[in-house]
Amino acid sequence: MTAKSSLLKVILLGDGGVGKSSLMNRYVTNKFDTHLFHTIGVEFLNKDLEVDSRLVTMQIWDTAGQERFRSLRTPFYRGSDCCLLTFSVDDNQSFHNLANWKKEFIYYADVKEPEKFPFVVLGNKVDVTERQVSAEDAQQWCRDNGNHPYYETSAKDSTNVAIAFEEAVRNVLAMEERADHLIPTDTVNLHRKPRSSASCC
Numbered sequence: 001m002t003a004k005s006s007l008l009k010v011i012l013l014g015d016g017g018v019g020k021s022s023l024m025n026r027y028v029t030n031k032f033d034t035h036l037f038h039t040i041g042v043e044f045l046n047k048d049l050e051v052d053s054r055l056v057t058m059q060i061w062d063t064a065g066q067e068r069f070r071s072l073r074t075p076f077y078r079g080s081d082c083c084l085l086t087f088s089v090d091d092n093q094s095f096h097n098l099a100n101w102k103k104e105f106i107y108y109a110d111v112k113e114p115e116k117f118p119f120v121v122l123g124n125k126v127d128v129t130e131r132q133v134s135a136e137d138a139q140q141w142c143r144d145n146g147n148h149p150y151y152e153t154s155a156k157d158s159t160n161v162a163i164a165f166e167e168a169v170r171n172v173l174a175m176e177e178r179a180d181h182l183i184p185t186d187t188v189n190l191h192r193k194p195r196s197s198a199s200c201c
């Protein structure tokens with residue numbers, strides 16, 4: 001009998017331009033585009049993977065970082081199993097805005113126990129030479145704000161991209177109480193049924 005896979009919803013949040021779409025595209029399609037348009041609303045892509053002998057369909061939701069699209073993205077936060085808070089290491093403001101992104105997510109996703117929710121922080125664009133945020137400052141922020149795992153990534157040269165997404169899945173699976181709520185992909189309703197690639201809004 002074939003093992004059933006579980007559907008996990010992983011959402012990328014962060015300021016416009018930090019590289020959320022690029023990280024998703026690098027991980028799912030292994031491509032990088034220097035001329036991406038700003039995301040409007042949300043888009044998602046599915047990725048099947050095996051983590052610690054467990055089959056998982058990761059549904060990665062990429063959201064619009066620009067403030068003007070706030071009302072288009074927030075309805076999609078609910079039901080997320082993991083949130084990837086993303087900033088760019090060459091943009092100090094995007095780092096300072098992490099707290100706002102976390103707050104926005106907790107509110108609109110209606111997270112009942114924020115201290116237990118698996119957030120992962122990504123410092124993207126580590127291939128650049130002019131950094132504004134040090135790894136030490138980012139790690140300190142993660143320690144001070146709930147001991148979130150921190151990864152330095154580059155969608156451009158692939159640094160840590162697969163590791164970060166897979167660790168996000170591991171964090172979710174490690175929470176036994178959350179694992180009880182995983183939905184087998186062959187029983188999900190149409191709204192959450194995985195497709196090979198899809199977008200909305």
Ligand SMILES: Nc1nc2c(ncn2[C@@H]2O[C@H](COP(=O)(O)OP(=O)(O)OP(=O)(O)O)[C@@H](O)[C@H]2O)c(=O)[nH]1
Nearest residue numbers: 016017018019020021022034039065125154155156
């Ligand atoms: N050097 C470098 N550039 C990157 C990297 N990731 C993304 N970029 C570039 O940064 C710009 C913005 O990337 P996007 O992926 O569109 O950023 P986003 O966070 O999805 O932006 P919004 O859709 O507005 O929220 C693009 O020109 C990308 O090519 C990276 O790791 N390194």
